[in-house]
Amino acid sequence: MYTAAVITVSDRAYSGEYEDKAGPAVAALLEKSGYAVKDTIIIPDEKNKVIDALTSLCEKGISLIVTTGGTGFSDRDITPEATKEVIEKETPGIAEYMRMKSAGITPRAILSRGIAGIRGRSLIINLPGSPKGAVENLSFVLPAVKHGLDILNGITE
Secondary structure, three states, X not given: OOEEEEEEEOHHHHHOOOOOOHHHHHHHHHHHOOOEEEEEEEEOOOHHXXXXXXXXXXXXXXXXXXXXXXXXXXXXXXXXHXXXXXXXXXOHHHHHHHHHHHHOOOHHHHHOOOOEEEEOOEXXXXXXXXXXXXXXXXXXXXXXXXXXXXHHOOOOO
16 A cells, blocks of 8 residues: 655645635545545645645655646746656656546646656655536546556566
């Protein structure tokens, strides 16, 4: 069983202006899919806070780290830029596939700027901020993610 963590990146959820629904929805999907969710956190759309949270979770050895939110066009949407500063290797196929599959549901999916990548033995995936979009996008890639985590961990059978 691989470990996972969920980071919600949202000024409004962080301030309590609205309830975070995407983070819990993603955590539930991960648990249902066999991941041990070790942490769920909410942070504001601040680049250094995203970098610190991602780095800390990687250092703790969390296998799969998913973010929700901060992938759009707003001035405060900085999750992909922060993720780029943390990862060592980009895994573009994950984000490309999510956008492609999601575009079949809504043409606005092509506006997502989310990325995915590897730091050490951790895989980081940026998801959209809406609960529906986050769960759909993660559902598209989860079947392949376990194989990727196996490879990262030297399991080749």
